[in-house]
Amino acid sequence: MKAPTRRALAKQQTRVKVLSAARRLFSEAGYEGATIRDIAAAAGMSTGAVFANFSDKSDLFREIMITDMGDLADAMREAASYGKGVEDTLLRMFAAGYNFYKTQLPLARAAFSVGWSPQDGPALRSAAPVQVLNALIIEQLTGAVERGELGPEDLALRASMLFEAYLSNYPQAIFEGWTVEALQDRSRDQIRILLAGARRR
Amino acid sequence: MTSARDLSSTDELGGAPAAPSSAPLADGPPGARQTQKEATRNRVIAAARNLFDTQGYEGTTIREIARQAGVSVGSVFTTFASKGEILSQVMQDRLDGLYAELDRVMPHLRGDTLDRLRTMFAIHFAFEARHTRLFLAHIAAAYDWTLSSSATPMGRNQRLQGIIGEILAKGVAAGDVDPAVDFQETVDLLMAAYAWVYRLAAWNNADAPTLTAVMDRQIGLIAEGFAPR
Numbered sequence: 001m002k003a004p005t006r007r008a009l010a011k012q013q014t015r016v017k018v019l020s021a022a023r024r025l026f027s028e029a030g031y032e033g034a035t036i037r038d039i040a041a042a043a044g045m046s047t048g049a050v051f052a053n054f055s056d057k058s059d060l061f062r063e064i065m066i067t068d069m070g071d072l073a074d075a076m077r078e079a080a081s082y083g084k085g086v087e088d089t090l091l092r093m094f095a096a097g098y099n100f101y102k103t104q105l106p107l108a109r110a111a112f113s114v115g116w117s118p119q120d121g122p123a124l125r126s127a128a129p130v131q132v133l134n135a136l137i138i139e140q141l142t143g144a145v146e147r148g149e150l151g152p153e154d155l156a157l158r159a160s161m162l163f164e165a166y167l168s169n170y171p172q173a174i175f176e177g178w179t180v181e182a183l184q185d186r187s188r189d190q191i192r193i194l195l196a197g198a199r200r201r
Numbered sequence: 202m203t204s205a206r207d208l209s210s211t212d213e214l215g216g217a218p219a220a221p222s223s224a225p226l227a228d229g230p231p232g233a234r235q236t237q238k239e240a241t242r243n244r245v246i247a248a249a250r251n252l253f254d255t256q257g258y259e260g261t262t263i264r265e266i267a268r269q270a271g272v273s274v275g276s277v278f279t280t281f282a283s284k285g286e287i288l289s290q291v292m293q294d295r296l297d298g299l300y301a302e303l304d305r306v307m308p309h310l311r312g313d314t315l316d317r318l319r320t321m322f323a324i325h326f327a328f329e330a331r332h333t334r335l336f337l338a339h340i341a342a343a344y345d346w347t348l349s350s351s352a353t354p355m356g357r358n359q360r361l362q363g364i365i366g367e368i369l370a371k372g373v374a375a376g377d378v379d380p381a382v383d384f385q386e387t388v389d390l391l392m393a394a395y396a397w398v399y400r401l402a403a404w405n406n407a408d409a410p411t412l413t414a415v416m417d418r419q420i421g422l423i424a425e426g427f428a429p430r
Contacts, residue, residue, distance in 0.1 A: 030346030032259055113344035118257040118334050122404050157418055161394065168393035171343065189386050197425025 015053050017043045019067075022060050027106040031061060031114050058120045062127065065111055069129030072100050076136055086144035090191050091184065093136065094166045098173065098183045109174045112167075137162055150198040158194055165190040242280050244270040250291045250335065258288065258338035258345070285342050292339050299328045300360055307364065314372030315424045321364060322395060322420065323413045330409035333402040340396055361395075362388050369427070379429040387427055394419040 004012070021043035025034035036057055040047045054060040079096035083089025101108045114120050124130075137159045144150040169186055172178040178186075248270035252261040263284055267274045281287045303324060310317045329336055365388045372378030398416050401407055407415075 030344075033346050109344050109346075113259070113341055116337050116341035116344070116400070117259045118337060118403055119260060121337075121400070125400075154418070154422060157422060160397075161390075161419060161422060164393050164397045165390060168389065168396075174344075186386065189383060190390060193382075193387070193390060193423060193426030195426075196428075197422060 011053070014045065014049060017045070018050050018053060018060070019064060023064055023107065026061060026064070026110045027104065030106075031057075031110040036060075058114070058123070061110070061114060062120075062124055064107075065114075065124060066127050066129055068100075068104075068107075069127065069133065072097060073129050073132045073136065075100050076133065080136065080140060083140075086140055086149050087188070087191050087195065089140050090137070090162060091188050093140070094187045094191075095180065095184045097166060098169075098180045098187075101170070102173070102180055105170075105174050108170055112170065112174075134159065134163055148200055150195065151200055153198050155198075158198065161194050162191065165194060238280065241270075241272050241276055244272060245277055245280060245287065246291055246294060249287045250295075253288055253291060253338040254332050254335040257334060258284075258341040261338070263287075285345050288338060288342050291335070295332075295335075296360070299325065302328070303364060307367075314368060314375070314377050314427075315420065317368050317371075318365070318391070318420050318424070319413075319417050321368065322391075322416050323409075325361075325395070326398075326409045326412040326416065329399075330402065330407075330412060333399055336399045337403045340399070361392065365391055372427075376429065378427050382427045387423065390423050390426075391420065394423065 018039065022034070022039045025039050025042055028034070029038070034057070036050055037047055039057075039060070040050045043050070050060075054063065075096045076093040079092040080089050083092045111124070115124050138156065141150060141155050141159055145152045145155065166187065169178070169183050169190075172186070173183055245266060249261070249266045252266055252269065256265075261284065263277055264274055266284075266287065267277045270277070277287075281290070303321065306324065307317075307321065310320055312320075366384055369378050369382075369384050369387060373380045394416065398412050398419070401415060402412050
């Protein structure tokens with residue numbers, strides 16, 4: 001591998017600084033409230049320097065979310081490896097997600113706001129790590145079908161409904177202060193409801 | 202793009218025109234001021250509905266709403282505290298029509314719980330399908346930082362939840378809903394499915410029959426979970 005040039009290193013450092021400032025401001029002021037100007041100021045650089053690295057605010061936000069969701073997918077995969085049976089495995093995965101975001105709920109809130117927006121929502125929702133999370137759920141259901149635990153009916157629909165159900169509990173954490181345990185209890189019931197029709201034993 | 206900072210600064214500006222004039226209301230021509238205020242309010246609502254429906258929640262600014270309504274930013278703020286509150290009012294005006302229709306139809310619905318849930322949501326989609334972006338704006342607004350407590354974004358509106366609850370209660374009485382099922386959880390799952398279908402709609406330009414078909418499958422799957430065993 002070629003050693004990175006000094007310029008490439010400097011550019012990388014700038015990106016890291018911008019991303020960490022942006023993460024803080026999005027958490028404090030929300031997606032709408034954080035401006036590129038504020039982010040540049042917080043990172044101690046010019047607006048131009050920010051734009052040299054990111055095309056716009058949505059690009060910056062997406063980069064943060066994609067990094068996080070990549071880490072989240074790793075955490076979920078690891079949690080799934082301890083699961084026994086499909087319900088337990090899914091629950092462990094979702095609990096890993098709630099644990100992952102419990103200290104950064106304001107950022108999750110900003111992500112939901114962007115995720116529902118007609119302009120930036122589709123790109124965020126179809127980002128590669130989101131596909132990985134979906135695939136991870138499908139993987140668990142497919143495994144359960146192979147073990148004879150579940151029937152194969154509506155597998156893809158069940159998987160996306162499980163993912164939506166997992167996401168739909170975040171507002172309880174964001175606005176009602178639900179603990180990870182409360183989210184987990186809710187999630188357990190949701191998984192049971194959504195798998196009920198496919199249960200074989 | 203309007204930042205929260207922009208909004209709060211216009212908010213301060215908006216305070217000025219709101220200052221009450223010295224003439225007491227009772228002495229003026231009856232309701233003249235009220236009528237004027239009502240007209241402004243209606244124009245703001247109409248302009249806002251258009252903008253939210255085309256630009257989404259985030260893409261709509263108070264300034265643009267004022268411009269399209271032909272009123273000053275200040276007079277928008279004499280009636281509404283925030284963008285979120287305007288959207289709540291837009292949705293409430295629209296949904297009043299929908300719920301009036303549902304109040305009329307629901308008592309006459311026959312069939313099992315699954316049928317009645319499907320019909321109830323189909324009525325929603327028939328009503329909302331041409332304004333899916335407006336509905337998405339309604340959902341997105343729930344996460345707005347500047348949201349005031351007087352706004353009622355999606356999910357905090359209790360009417361749909363109440364209607365679903367009644368359908369489930371009837372189902373328990375009729376024996377096709379397991380009495381041990383947690384109503385609130387089932388309601389929340391149905392609401393999550395409902396919101397998700399709107400996302401498909403807005404991003405894929407799906408029409409009402411398509412939305413209804415997707416929702417029907419999801420309701421079917423949730424119904425398997427609340428069936429007595």
